Amino acid sequence: MAWLLLALAFVCGIYQARGFEMELVPSYSPMFAFVNTKFTLTCKVKDLPEKATIEMESNFGDPKLKNFYVEEKTDVVGKSQVTSKTITKDSVEVSDSGSYWCQANSEEKSVNLVVIRVLTQNSNVTVGEDVTIKCEPGTTFEQLRTLWYKDGKMLDDIPGVKDRVTYGEKNFTLTLGKTVEDDAGEYTAKVIFFPESYQIQPFDVVVKMSGKPYFKNGDGNKEITISGNDSIDLSCNAFGYPKPDVTWLKDDEVIQPDSKRATIEEKANGSRLLITKVTKNDTGAYVCNIENPLGRKQRSFKVTVNAYDITTNCAVYLCSGLSQVLLLASVLCLTL
Numbered sequence: 001m002a003w004l005l006l007a008l009a010f011v012c013g014i015y016q017a018r019g020f021e022m023e024l025v026p027s028y029s030p031m032f033a034f035v036n037t038k039f040t041l042t043c044k045v046k047d048l049p050e051k052a053t054i055e056m057e058s059n060f061g062d063p064k065l066k067n068f069y070v071e072e073k074t075d076v077v078g079k080s081q082v083t084s085k086t087i088t089k090d091s092v093e094v095s096d097s098g099s100y101w102c103q104a105n106s107e108e109k110s111v112n113l114v115v116i117r118v119l120t121q122n123s124n125v126t127v128g129e130d131v132t133i134k135c136e137p138g139t140t141f142e143q144l145r146t147l148w149y150k151d152g153k154m155l156d157d158i159p160g161v162k163d164r165v166t167y168g169e170k171n172f173t174l175t176l177g178k179t180v181e182d183d184a185g186e187y188t189a190k191v192i193f194f195p196e197s198y199q200i201q202p203f204d205v206v207v208k209m210s211g212k213p214y215f216k217n218g219d220g221n222k223e224i225t226i227s228g229n230d231s232i233d234l235s236c237n238a239f240g241y242p243k244p245d246v247t248w249l250k251d252d253e254v255i256q257p258d259s260k261r262a263t264i265e266e267k268a269n270g271s272r273l274l275i276t277k278v279t280k281n282d283t284g285a286y287v288c289n290i291e292n293p294l295g296r297k298q299r300s301f302k303v304t305v306n307a308y309d310i311t312t313n314c315a316v317y318l319c320s321g322l323s324q325v326l327l328l329a330s331v332l333c334l335t336l
Contacts, residue, residue: 020104021046022043024041025042025044028194032203035116035118039088039089039092043102045082045107046081048083048104052104054072056070057100058098059100072085096113098113117138122207123209125180125183133208135189137172143195144193144195165177174207185211188204210242213239213296215236226303228305231278232275232278235272236272236299238269240294244292246270246288247288249289250287281305286303
């Protein structure tokens, strides 16, 4: 009888293990991560046998995972039951480098994590001079490539920029020659491990090139003359990095927008001031002030509201109407 029970247990064990599959996501090894970036590793088991559990550990043992968020769930995919266990850390450190593995029954899979520090160097635009920025991963890994982008475009594809770009070793440094105001902004260094392979691992690092505020169409003064009851419509296109703050002033007083006549509309690159139903009191010196941590610029608008206002208009219309009546009366008299 004992041998029969043993054989039955063996057969049941085979039945329970049938279809048992395990995978790690991501599965490639080594895995790279930059300091202060997020790391997630999931162990998925299809048709996990009853009474079996998923264990996730590191080469430092369970205490190493005390700073990780651990989540376990079960889903039904088709006719199979998939049990997943995920470990997550929002901000990894160099000390998190090591081997991580998943075990269920006698099955085991593992990956190696390499956490790297990245040295970045921001710069400020000095018009006419060469400026260098840097994104340098702290590794000697050979299968690594760095590509530089701005506004979603590779620098080598941007007219007016590609001819001024030079790169350092492995493209870790980027130098722009004879910089102009438009060079200010955010640059993305795309660091790629295992380029052109099945386990490509790209990372985007933002490096900043700051610049003073400026107006693209110059910062000279402008004179505007309008009639009473018309609208004052002024636009101020502001550029620079960080994005400048815009303030509107009239006769050195900050303009406070209201729901009746004065509105200020923020735009992607600047601001628009609109004042409706103007009167002679709206005559004055209007200033668009743009400012960021590197400096300040101003553009002035001298606005004159013509005294030829609604009252005058009404008088003109009245006189015109009266003259037409008199003309008509004269014609009638001559015909009688």
